[in-house]
Structures are given as C-alpha cells and as structure tokens.
Amino acid sequence: MDNSETPTTPELPDSTEQRIFDAAHQVFVQKGLDGAKMQEIADHAGINKALLHYYFRTKEKLFEMVAKAVINRAFPAVQQLIEADMPLEQKIDRFVDFYIDLISRNPFVPLFIIGEINKHPDQFFEKIIPAAPPRPERFFRQVEEAVAEGRIRPISPRHLLVNVLSMCVFPIVARPMLRIVMGMSSQELNQFLKERKEEVKAFIFAALRP
Amino acid sequence: MDNSETPTTPELPDSTEQRIFDAAHQVFVQKGLDGAKMQEIADHAGINKALLHYYFRTKEKLFEMVAKAVINRAFPAVQQLIEADMPLEQKIDRFVDFYIDLISRNPFVPLFIIGEINKHPDQFFEKIIPAAPPRPERFFRQVEEAVAEGRIRPISPRHLLVNVLSMCVFPIVARPMLRIVMGMSSQELNQFLKERKEEVKAFIFAALRP
DNA sequence: GAAAAATTTAACCGGATGGTTAAACCCGTG
DNA sequence: CACGGGTTTAACCATCCGGTTAAATTTTTC
Numbered sequence A, B: 001m002d003n004s005e006t007p008t009t010p011e012l013p014d015s016t017e018q019r020i021f022d023a024a025h026q027v028f029v030q031k032g033l034d035g036a037k038m039q040e041i042a043d044h045a046g047i048n049k050a051l052l053h054y055y056f057r058t059k060e061k062l063f064e065m066v067a068k069a070v071i072n073r074a075f076p077a078v079q080q081l082i083e084a085d086m087p088l089e090q091k092i093d094r095f096v097d098f099y100i101d102l103i104s105r106n107p108f109v110p111l112f113i114i115g116e117i118n119k120h121p122d123q124f125f126e127k128i129i130p131a132a133p134p135r136p137e138r139f140f141r142q143v144e145e146a147v148a149e150g151r152i153r154p155i156s157p158r159h160l161l162v163n164v165l166s167m168c169v170f171p172i173v174a175r176p177m178l179r180i181v182m183g184m185s186s187q188e189l190n191q192f193l194k195e196r197k198e199e200v201k202a203f204i205f206a207a208l209r210p
Numbered sequence C: 001g002a003a004a005a006a007t008t009t010a011a012c013c014g015g016a017t018g019g020t021t022a023a024a025c026c027c028g029t030g
Numbered sequence D: 001c002a003c004g005g006g007t008t009t010a011a012c013c014a015t016c017c018g019g020t021t022a023a024a025t026t027t028t029t030c
Helices: A016-035 A038-045 A049-055 A059-083 A088-105 A109-119 A121-128 A137-148 A157-173 A175-182 A186-208 B016-035 B038-045 B049-055 B059-083 B088-105 B109-119 B121-128 B137-148 B157-173 B175-182 B186-208
Strands: none
Touching (some): A016 A038, A016 A109, A016 B016, A016 B109, A038 A049, A059 A109, A059 A137, A088 A137, A109 A121, A109 A157, A109 B016, A109 B175, A137 A157, A157 A175, A157 B157, A175 A186, A175 B059, A175 B109, A175 B157, A186 B157, A186 B186, B016 B038, B016 B049, B016 B059, B016 B109, B038 B049, B059 B088, B059 B121, B088 B137, B088 B157, B088 B186, B109 B121, B109 B157, B157 B175, B157 B186, B175 B186
C-alpha cells in the first residue's frame, strides 16, 4: 500500500496535535466526512475521544481544517509546474513524472475532493475553496505558440491539458475499477502503473507530432 | 444538469416498488452508502419510512440491489462494444462516442463504484462483483495486429485502452475539480465537454499514426 | 359492498455516534 | 514539593438513524 503524505500545518512536527491532525487527515481522505468516525480517528492517533475533542472542538471544524490542508497542498504544486518558465515539451515531460508520483503517493486525494464536493457542495464552496486557483493561461499560450510555429499539431490547449491530467490521474484513482475491467491482479496492476509515466509521455508526444 | 438513467429491474415500470428503487438508486449513487439516509430515500420516492421498509427490508439489502444494478448495467455495455466484430479504428471511434454519452448520462456512477470499493471493499467484492467481467483480449489482439501491419505506431494495448478510458471518463467525473483547476464557469464547461468527443478521437488517432 | 392489499400515522426501541463532564493520574518545571 | 498542563478513564447526554410495530385509513380487487 502507498503511504499518504501527511501535510505540515504550522505546528510542532511531532506534537500530539500534529499526530491527531495526521490521523484525521488519513481517515477523512480515505472515508470521507460521513464515513469517518471520531473514535476511529482517536484510535488511529493513539489517543482517546476526550483528548481528541480537547484539541479539536468538533468534527466539522476538524474536517474543515483537513479539507483546506488537502487542497492547499494539491493545487499549488500543480500551479507551480504549469506556470514554470520552461519549454513546452520539457514542461509536459516533467509534469507527467511529477503528477503521477504525486497522485501515487496520495491516491485517495482526487477521489476525496471530487466526492466531498458532490456530497456537500455548499460547505465546500463556502469554506474550502482555495484563495488562488491555478492559472493555466501561460501553458495555453505556450501551446498556441508551438502550434503557430508548427512544432506540434494544431490542438486545443484546454483539451490537451485535460488529456494529460486524465491519463495521469484516472488510472491511479480508478485502480479498483481497472482491476475488474482489465482483469489484472494487484501485482500486474502495480507493474502496469510503473510503466505508465513513459507510456503516457510517449502517447502525448506521438499525438503532438505535426 | 444531466438526468441519471434509472435502471429497469424486472418490475412493473411505474410501480411504487420501482419508484422507491429509483429513488434509492439516485440517492445511493450520489451520496454513497454512508451518506445516504433512508429517510431521504423515502422523501425522494414520495413515500414514508414505514413503506420503504415494507418493500425493502433493510438498508443493506437495498444498497446491495442498487449496487448490483449499477455495475450490471455499466460493464456489459462496455464489454459488448469492446468485443464487437469491427475494425479497430471504427471500434475506437464508436467507443469514444458511446462511452462519453454513457458517462454523461450517469456522471456519478464511476465515482460511486470506485468510492464504495474503497470504503467497503469486503461487501463489494463478496456480493456485488459481476459474474462476467469484460474480456478485452480481443481488443488487445486487434491492436497487436494493427501494430504488426504497420497501420498504427507500436503501443501497449493495455495502456491504449486505459488512455482511452481515462480521457473519456475522467473529465466528466472530475467536473467540479476541473472547474477549479481550469477556472471555467459551468457554462464554459458544458461547451467544453460537448467538444470532447471529437477532440479525444482526434487526439487518439493522432497518437496512433505510424 | 366485503375482503385484501397498499399506504399513512405516530409512536417507539436500540444502537451508534458526536460531544461533554468531572475526577483522577501522570509528569515535567519552577 | 507543589503547581499546571497533558492525558486517561468512565460515565453520561442528546441526537440521529435504522428498523419495528400497531392501528387507522385509503385504494384496489373481487
């Protein structure tokens, strides 16, 4: 199993508070708001319910903090790379590597974000939305330039970005479904996902040939 | 908003039982086992809790029936197309059209399947798994033949299938996330998803050029 | 119109769960 | 040692929720 990265809130690295928060992070991300139980979080942090409420007043508040931490870690990483000062080809190359690694380390995060937005749209769009969403305009311009120069086949920049994202994220997120659809063992799937980076890059660059 | 297709169990089309089942289908698929409340299902079906239990004994049983219906409708449709007797290029073409339509009509279904498997793996793999999972071997053979004939660039059949699936499914499932990442309004996103079929097909066939 | 089935009403039970409380305990620091 | 914050224990409350029940009411069917 992959370990989930536990985010660093501005706290002492190994304080009880941090351990509780990490436990909450893990449980919430895997089970969602409804599926997560406070007792389970306490158990997972190696403490008891009383202390849990001593540090974090309510489930709602704790969830809100976790959810904020999740998206405030997920989006800026993408943004940084997508805004970087780097040739398009290199940017795509690094993006695929980076993103597949990122999602592999946090396979439940995309599902968590999408699922919770679906289940509790109000709270999410009120409380959790990031202050600064990614701005892919620069990437779009780079694609348009490359098209204009004839370096790549004409293509909609938006669709290209979504294609890249899809091929990186979906197989990891949909892992249990792929096992069924493709009839692969867990072993085979691990091997398959390891090959992905190179396969995805090859596919993208093949599709971009003029 | 897209309407979700409500599956036809072998029941009278407009019976109370069917109305309840449809309501349960909708609520379960959107909110999952934990998030769905029996009262909500009853409300949604326009009846009361007592009658709900009169028709369907327990939440578990009802959920099991709904989950079975969901996957027994989702997978055979794919399988049929993927096993069809049809040239590879045409098969891909139709598959993209068909699959984007299917997911657009049931945007919550993939998330539901993946999420529930993650949250309750035991029950799912015991009770719900389809008797006959898709067998993509034929598709794989077609790809290998096309490669051997030089009709398409060399490519791993498995990765090709996953790429196609990813680009079809992910954007629809991740719609709320895309809104944030790409900074698009709901209107723009609708337009974007309409363009998808042609863009995805163009992308795939471009990537397959020898 | 009577019998049977469908549906409502309303109350209730029991367990799980979020949350509280008070007392005791542990443990490091001044 | 005494003080105080961290921590445990254990009991407890309120609420929600799945599920049941019994009777009344409506609708269907014969």
